[in-house]
Amino acid sequence: MQEMRKFLSDEDVELRRKGVLALRRRSSDDAIPLLLKAMEDTSWRVRKTAAEILLEEHPPERSVNGLIQLLSIEDNAGARNSAIETLVKLGKKATSFLLEAFETGNRDVRKFIIDIIGEVKDRKALPLLLKALKDDDDNVRASAVEHLGQMGDPAVVDALTEILKSGDLWTAFPAADALGRIGDKKAIPSLISALAVKALREPVLKGLGHLSAPETLEHIVPFLMDTSKTIQEEAIKTIGVFYHNGVSASFICETMSRLSGPDLINRLVSHAWSKKADIRVKAILLLGLMQDERALGPLLELYTEESLVEDVKRALVFIGRSKPGSLLPLFETDNQYQKRFITEVAVEVASPLYSAVFENFLSDGDGHVRASAAIGLSMLGNMTAIQVVKKLLSDPYEDVQEAAVTALSNLREGIDVDEFISYLKHKSPAMRRNAAMLLGAVGAENSVSALGYALKDEDVSVRQAVIEALSSMKTDESVKYLILGLTDENPHIRASAALSLGSVGGEKALDPLFLLLSDSDDTVKVSAIRSLGMRGERKAVKALIAMLADRNGFVVTTALESLGTLGGDEARDALMKMLASEDREIRRTAIRSLSSFEGLEEVTLPYLQDPDWATRVAAIEALGKRPTERVRTEVEKLFDREEDPVVRRAIKEAFDVR
Amino acid sequence: MFDREEIVPLHEGEFRLIRDLIRDHCGIFFDDGSRFLLERRLSKD
Numbered sequence: 001m002q003e004m005r006k007f008l009s010d011e012d013v014e015l016r017r018k019g020v021l022a023l024r025r026r027s028s029d030d031a032i033p034l035l036l037k038a039m040e041d042t043s044w045r046v047r048k049t050a051a052e053i054l055l056e057e058h059p060p061e062r063s064v065n066g067l068i069q070l071l072s073i074e075d076n077a078g079a080r081n082s083a084i085e086t087l088v089k090l091g092k093k094a095t096s097f098l099l100e101a102f103e104t105g106n107r108d109v110r111k112f113i114i115d116i117i118g119e120v121k122d123r124k125a126l127p128l129l130l131k132a133l134k135d136d137d138d139n140v141r142a143s144a145v146e147h148l149g150q151m152g153d154p155a156v157v158d159a160l161t162e163i164l165k166s167g168d169l170w171t172a173f174p175a176a177d178a179l180g181r182i183g184d185k186k187a188i189p190s191l192i193s194a195l196a197v198k199a200l201r202e203p204v205l206k207g208l209g210h211l212s213a214p215e216t217l218e219h220i221v222p223f224l225m226d227t228s229k230t231i232q233e234e235a236i237k238t239i240g241v242f243y244h245n246g247v248s249a250s251f252i253c254e255t256m257s258r259l260s261g262p263d264l265i266n267r268l269v270s271h272a273w274s275k276k277a278d279i280r281v282k283a284i285l286l287l288g289l290m291q292d293e294r295a296l297g298p299l300l301e302l303y304t305e306e307s308l309v310e311d312v313k314r315a316l317v318f319i320g321r322s323k324p325g326s327l328l329p330l331f332e333t334d335n336q337y338q339k340r341f342i343t344e345v346a347v348e349v350a351s352p353l354y355s356a357v358f359e360n361f362l363s364d365g366d367g368h369v370r371a372s373a374a375i376g377l378s379m380l381g382n383m384t385a386i387q388v389v390k391k392l393l394s395d396p397y398e399d400v401q402e403a404a405v406t407a408l409s410n411l412r413e414g415i416d417v418d419e420f421i422s423y424l425k426h427k428s429p430a431m432r433r434n435a436a437m438l439l440g441a442v443g444a445e446n447s448v449s450a451l452g453y454a455l456k457d458e459d460v461s462v463r464q465a466v467i468e469a470l471s472s473m474k475t476d477e478s479v480k481y482l483i484l485g486l487t488d489e490n491p492h493i494r495a496s497a498a499l500s501l502g503s504v505g506g507e508k509a510l511d512p513l514f515l516l517l518s519d520s521d522d523t524v525k526v527s528a529i530r531s532l533g534m535r536g537e538r539k540a541v542k543a544l545i546a547m548l549a550d551r552n553g554f555v556v557t558t559a560l561e562s563l564g565t566l567g568g569d570e571a572r573d574a575l576m577k578m579l580a581s582e583d584r585e586i587r588r589t590a591i592r593s594l595s596s597f598e599g600l601e602e603v604t605l606p607y608l609q610d611p612d613w614a615t616r617v618a619a620i621e622a623l624g625k626r627p628t629e630r631v632r633t634e635v636e637k638l639f640d641r642e643e644d645p646v647v648r649r650a651i652k653e654a655f656d657v658r
Numbered sequence: 659m660f661d662r663e664e665i666v667p668l669h670e671g672e673f674r675l676i677r678d679l680i681r682d683h684c685g686i687f688f689d690d691g692s693r694f695l696l697e698r699r700l701s702k703d
């Protein structure tokens with residue numbers, strides 16, 4: 001050890017680092033003091049190596065106080081930073097030590113402790129963060145406010161509101177932002193009051209933007225005309241955030257029109273030329289919402305930005321609904337992508353003014369445009385469109401054909417069912433398939449016999465469409481043909497027919513479905529199992545239990561799910577046995593499927609400790625369906641120690657734990 | 659649809675389940691930065 005000490009004080013960095021490395025696999029008593037000393041080294045590489053060994057090889061409780069002491073070395077920023085990083089990496093294991101160490105007269109150390117605790121986001125430290133809001137030191141208070149905001153805990157809203165009201169700008173500034181992030185509407189009145197303080201307007205507007213409460217918009221709009229350009233910009237951004245978060249275009253437009261003078265449009269136009277991209281974009285959007293035609297061109301150019309595409313679309317639809325004619329010039333473009341986009345907008349506007357454009361676009365070179373145009377034309381409800389849309393049933397692209405089927409089904413009142421029945425014998429397989437799809441989509445029950453005959457079609461895609469069509473009819477005759485589909489030579493058809501029979505009652509399908517449990521194709525077996533579960537066939541329990549011995553995991557997990565749906569003692573016992581499976585996915589599915597049985601919390605609770613994260617998620621989801629007091633207590637304990645983000649999210653969603 | 663390649667996004671849990679399956683089966687490990695690669699491969703017909 002003496003020799004290692006010598007290495008650690010050598011002038012050569014490499015030798016000092018080697019000295020640190022030589023401390024690997026030493027006892028904590030020997031190694032920790034030297035490793036802590038090495039964390040004061042001038043070289044970051046030496047400090048990093050020492051920190052790694054501390055974290056990897058020694059229990060936190062042996063080193064954490066030494067690390068905290070490093071925080072008070074005033075003339076060595078490197079040592080302080082390394083200690084902070086290491087304490088953050090220790091996470092919740094360091095919390096209780098840090099809470100104790102906060103009782104120090106050294107304000108820098110108090111600030112570092114708040115920063116570390118804020119990074120770790122341990123709820124146990126919330127009382128300390130709240131206490132730090134009243135610290136003598138400005139920096140400690142500001143840090144506490146900032147971290148409380150990042151933790152997003154509604155429990156701190158009252159404390160932050162007090163700070164906002166206190167008049168202490170240093171802490172009120174981050175408090176406004178924090179209140180917005182937490183998203184508790186309780187904060188709204190104090191945020192609105194704080195708008196009166198000039199210095200707080202910027203963070204308060206930002207906070208109100210996070211909340212996006214429509215009733216606050218009238219307090220924000222007047223700032224569009226503020227004398228300060230910075231505040232005007234913040235108001236533009238805030239209203240843009242309201243719009244992005246779903247506040248309706250008409251409400252924003254009405255509020256802006258009501259509360260701003262005639263200069264608003266000119267003011268927005270000037271911001272639409274801003275050099276700041278985010279201001280420019282939001283100003284253009286607001287101009288669009290004010291239905292100013294000067295915004296149309298620039299607005300359309302913004303759709304190429306993925307993050308803006310939905311905002312731009314909504315704005316154009318809003319404009320189009322009140323001034324449909326204003327969009328007409330936008331259709332005249334050689335830009336294929338722009339044409340697709342504006343056609344999609346026009347479909348949503350659905351104005352008769354676009355009828356000629358849609359009809360013209362049915363023969364466009366771009367498949368997307370043809371498909372949208374067909375849908376758009378059908379939305380206008382004009383039956384004369386049937387003849388032109390029908391031509392797209394033989395389009396080279398299947399997607400366009402499908403759009404034509406959807407469009408024709410929108411015009412079902414004008415459809416000649418007999419004509420489409422005759423298409424089931426068309427020489428083109430695509431026409432036969434599309435005819436079957438359409439007959440299904442319009443629910444033409446008088447076509448069932450013809451569809452049944454088409455089950456003998458040589459083309460698999462036609463037979464597939466026929467099965468789908470028959471499954472939407474649910475008549476005795478259609479069920480008869482679906483049962484016939486269970487014997488098709490193609491496994492996809494057999495599987496589709498089996499699934500379709502899942503939502504139909506009656507005894508006739510039962511035996512054929514049982515037969516499919518020994519089908520040569522696993523997908524067919526899975527579909528038959530699912531179908532029996534959907535039908536609630538208690539008679540199938542024994543057969544489904546037998547499927548639990550199948551070699552295919554997908555077959556087994558589907559059988560578990562169906563048994564969970566069917567219920568009963570026999571099914572429950574079989575599911576319990578599968579908890580011992582070596583296959584993790586089978587165990588997880590058994591846990592989830594058992595959630596439909598009562599009184600099994602004690603069976604599921606141990607899986608909250610499972611080393612496999614996805615098994616813990618399965619247990620959380622299952623227990624979340626019957627959250628007894630004991631279950632909630634155990635899950636909250638898990639939440640306190642759980643570090644896996646997916647498991648934590650599952651707890652939040654199933655138990656509303658924050 | 660047509661020439662557009664749509665990527666089916668994976669939720670974090672789904673990504674990790676598939677990643678674990680691939681690692682257990684053949685030893686290839688997709689780290690968090692390779693999520694896009696996996697999404698792209700799964701999105702292809």
